[in-house]
Amino acid sequence: MLIFERSRSGRKSAAQAPAATPGAGEIPGRYLRTKPPLLPECSELDVVRHYTRLSQNNFSIDTHFYPLGSCTMKYNPRACNALAMLPAFLGRHPAAPDDTGQGFLACLYDLQEILKSVTGMAEVSLAPLAGAQGEFTGVAMIRAYHDARGDADRREILVPDAAHGTNPASAVMCGYMVREIATDAQGNVDLAALKAAVGPRTAGLMLTNPSTLGVFEQHILEMERTVHEAGGLLYYDGANLNAILGEAKPADMGFDAIHINLHKTFSTPHGGGGPGAGPVGVNSRLAPFLPLPLVAQRKGGYRLLGETDRPLSIGRLGAQLGNAGVLLRAYVYARMLGAEGMRRVAEFSTLNANYLMVELAKAGFEIAFPQRRASHEFIVTLRRLKEETGVTALDVAKRLLDKGFHAPTVYFPLLRP
Amino acid sequence: MPFIPHTEQDVREMLAAIGVGSVDELFSEIPAGLRAGPPAGVPAALNEMQVTRLMRERAERDGTWLNFIGAGAYEHHIPAAVWQIITRGEFYSAYTPYQAEASQGTLQLLYEYQTMMASLTGLDVTNASLYDGASALAEAVLMAVRAHRTSRRVLMPASVHPVWRRVARTIVRNQGIELIEVPYDREAGHTAPAALEAAAQKDDLAAVVVPQPNFFGVLEPVDELTDWAHSRGALAIAVVNPISLALLRPPGEWGSKGADIAVGDGQPLGSPLAGGGPYFGFMACGKDLLRQMPGRLVGATTDVEGRRGFVLTLQAREQHIRRSKATSNICTNQGLMVAAAAVHMALLGPEGLARVARACHANTLALASRLTAVSGVRRAFSGAFFHEAVLTLPAPAATVLRGLKAQGILGGLDLKPTHPEIGHALLVCATETKNGDDLARFAEQFERIIGRTGRRKSRALNRKSGN
Known part of the structure; x- marks a missing residue:
């Protein structure tokens, strides 16, 4: 039943609205609505029952296991939610002066520092509102860098064919052409194809590592040299950062810019499709172009940096300072993990994935890259099952749903049958 | 170990099953030179009690303020039921609803939200959300340019929120759009x-x-502006506040044909101010533009047994299918905030939402009339306003705001940095959350501070002229 079907004309949840205001105020009649909007008219209990019942039609982390890879579906600790929702944080207006929110800004500043530390990057901006916006930001900074050097012929972004669809879509939003790079039989980016593709038109490479095929790019250092020697920059898509958190740093791999999905690696809720947060990190050559605002620590306390502090910034990505409530949740999570806990994220997710891979192989499933270690995810190919029985990956996914498991990602990346 | 259930015995058994001697060996494919020690800049772990104390201390330090700032983010009463429902684990910890069978709750809720928002804006369809109002405006510009096919020029009034204009520029600048x-x-x-x-x-x-x-709170001649756009073969992109739409004529009814796209920030519908987010952006349009719309869209359908169900629809516009040819790169949006908006609108209903809108308007009118009673304070503009007003002051707004802050009042937004041409200008907002005592407290302090700066100024003048 839809909420509208529970509606009855004239019924109200009277306690939630303010008293009726006498008089029409100053708004001229020609601006006024003539027909009220078609919103449901329900009692408070109607609404509570309806949406409680809807919630019960969902799978969720709290009720089911999600064997999804890059999506990184892990427990969302309750303390993160409770502490981000302390009344003083919820009541803070985004345009309130910095000196009225020193506690709040301290959390954001500390989070910037933590993210710098785990990724090895020189500076971090918390502004991007989701992973895809982080990608857009990364590529926009790469473009700003080349433009600032007058190197305007670099029009191409290289993207492995296994990449998430947001990579090519983000590159196009920055006005770039996308060139896809093939994958080799081992599941690595095809080095020869990469070498053939780079040149004076290369603006940069976008790379997820470990990749969406669930393996670490073994030739990462040679890839880095290849792209940098051609004058391009390297962008790290943090979709799988969870798998190496505390074990390896994107900065050490030579990446110039990265984004981090806090709703993946830092356990903030997926919320049925957001909100996420996609902070970006950069090395010193891209630092001047970081999006605003940034949180700085100065003698008088914490303050937000703006256009006058960073004249070369690519600008702002949203009206406010980022998905602040998500940032606070990630901060609480990071503080509860501590340095050792960061490392355990990678260790135990990798242990679980490799264990599951071995057990599924024992059960007779064909592993796409059996000679490789799994990262925090791996790919099973059902090619043989389909040939022998006609049962497809989609059938298996749907049957898993029947058994109470959220279906794993299927038919992605598209190059694996 | 926080959030890790493994016992030592579990780890031993799992390693044995994999056939390795240690967890470290599982990382053998990472080149040795890239293995890092524990991140030095991350402080030692805190348990829940310790981190609770830390966060409480920081929150208490910030305290609570009597707030009269609006400027794109508005303080409204949020019914208690809204956040109790949406923080249920089944909504809060659910994945993106790609798997329809596992996501009927979220999908139906999004469908209901889309229906409510379409009615509020007076347009045919709404998407399942964008990041925020400013980025939604940028997406609307990109969408209009795609739909128009030949022109890449868009008129952007200076009465649009200055930060939203900047955001739009950041997002569209690399695509040759003017x-x-x-x-x-x-x-x-x-x-x-x-x-x-x-x-x-x-x-x-x-x-x-x-x-x-508009940004100043002033009502625009929307019929004339919309018709003018259409007379030049251009689309009209409405930027609206969702609370105002309970009272004001919706974009779909502007001018003779209605606006083509409507966007705005959904924060006033159930999202707390929260220092800047998460909020959500909404976007509505006519059927003819549906395929140019960015973001997710939920539709109703029937299953093989004829029962109603809900699915993500028209996904061929999106990045996970179309890759470089998608309408946008957006993937994760602001799902949970949309859930808050749906529950919020269902609880308030058409009458409740209109009451909120009217109370905001009445309170801001009352506030403006009290403040303009102070000598030298005027309304900056003659146009009628909704729930914000620009006042010009006899002293710099920054000075007045500092004095108010010392009394626990956030008295509005100083427009000097963005609009120096208006003079000493202050943008104030009083929503339905303010009562008569709040307005009186603000007005008293305001008058006292303005009087004091006036006296100081005249003393300084007297000294200068040697009297």
Whole structure:
């Protein structure tokens, strides 16, 4: 039943609205609505029952296991939610002066520092509102860098064919052409194809590592040299950062810019499709172009940096300072993990994935890259099952749903049958 | 170990099953030189009690304020049921609803939200959300340019929120799109159709942005602006506040044909101010533009047994299918905030939402009349406003705001940094959360501070002239 079907004309949840205001105020009649909007008219209990019942039609982390890879579906600790929702944080207006929110800004500043530390990057901006916006930001900074050097012929972004669809879509939003790079039989980016593709038109490479095929790019250092020697920059898509958190740093791999999905690696809720947060990190050559605002620590306390502090910034990505409530949740999570806990994220997710891979192989499933270690995810190919029985990956996914498991990602990346 | 259930025995058994001696061996494919020690900049772990204390101390330090700032983010009462429902684990910890069978709760809720929002905006379809109002405006500009096919020029009134204009520029600048600023009428505080004519210069136009109310809180002549856009073959992009739409004529009814796209920030519908987010952006459009719309869209369908069900639909526009040819790169949006909006709207209903809108308008009117009773304080613009007003002061707004802050009052937004041309200008907002005592407290302190700065100024003048 839809909420509208529970509606009855004239019924109200009277306690939630303010008293009726006498008089029409100053708004001229020609601006006024003539027909009220078609919103449901329900009692408070109607609404509570309806949406409680809807919630019960969902799978969720709290009720089911999600064997999804890059999506990184892990427990969302309750303390993160409770502490981000302390009344003083919820009541803070985004345009309130910095000196009225020193506690709040301290959390954001500390989070910037933590993210710098785990990724090895020189500076971090918390502004991007989701992973895809982080990608857009990364590529926009790469473009700003080349433009600032007058190197305007670099029009191409290289993207492995296994990449998430947001990579090519983000590159196009920055006005770039996308060139896809093939994958080799081992599941690595095809080095020869990469070498053939780079040149004076290369603006940069976008790379997820470990990749969406669930393996670490073994030739990462040679890839880095290849792209940098051609004058391009390297962008790290943090979709799988969870798998190496505390074990390896994107900065050490030579990446110039990265984004981090806090709703993946830092356990903030997926919320049925957001909100996420996609902070970006950069090395010193891209630092001047970081999006605003940034949180700085100065003698008088914490303050937000703006256009006058960073004249070369690519600008702002949203009206406010980022998905602040998500940032606070990630901060609480990071503080509860501590340095050792960061490392355990990678260790135990990798242990679980490799264990599951071995057990599924024992059960007779064909592993796409059996000679490789799994990262925090791996790919099973059902090619043989389909040939022998006609049962497809989609059938298996749907049957898993029947058994109470959220279906794993299927038919992605598209190059694996 | 926080959030890790493994016992030592579990680990031993799992390693044995894999056939390795240690967890470390599982990382053997990472080149040795890239293995890092524990991140030095991350402090030692805190348990839940310790981190609770830390966060409480920080929150208490910030305290609570009597707030009269609006400027794109508004303090409204959020019914207690809203956040109790949406923080249920089944909504809070659910994945993106790609698997329809596992996501009927979220999908139906999004469908209901889309229906409510379409009615509120008076347009045919709404998407399942964008990041926030400012980025939604940028997406609307990109969408209009795609739909128009030939022109890449868009008129952007200076009466649109200055930060939103900056965001739009950041997002569209690399695609060769020109955002042409249209000056506002200094007397009325809104955009005159003649100003569009002057700014356009040539007929080649993809869209005209029309805010209602605008950044100054002033109501724009939306019918004339929308019709002007259509007369030039351009689309009209409405930028609206969702609370105001309970009271004001919706974009779908502007001018003779209605606006083509409507966007705005959904924060006033159930999202707390929370220092800046998460909020959500909404976008609505006519059926003809549906395939150009960015973001997710939920549709109703029937299953094999004829029962109603809900699915993500028209996904061929999106990045996970179309990759570099997608309408946008957006993937994760602001799902949970949309859930809050749906529950919020269902609880308030049409009458409740209209009461909120009217109470906001009445409170801001009352506040403006009390503050303009102070000598030297005036309304900056003659145009009617919704729930915000610009006042000009006899002293710098920054000075007055500092004095108010010392009394626990956040007295509005100083427009000096963005609009120095208005003089000592303050943008104030009083929503339904303010009562008569709040307004009186603000007005008393305001009058005292203005009086004090006035006296100080006249003393200084007296000294200077040697009297």
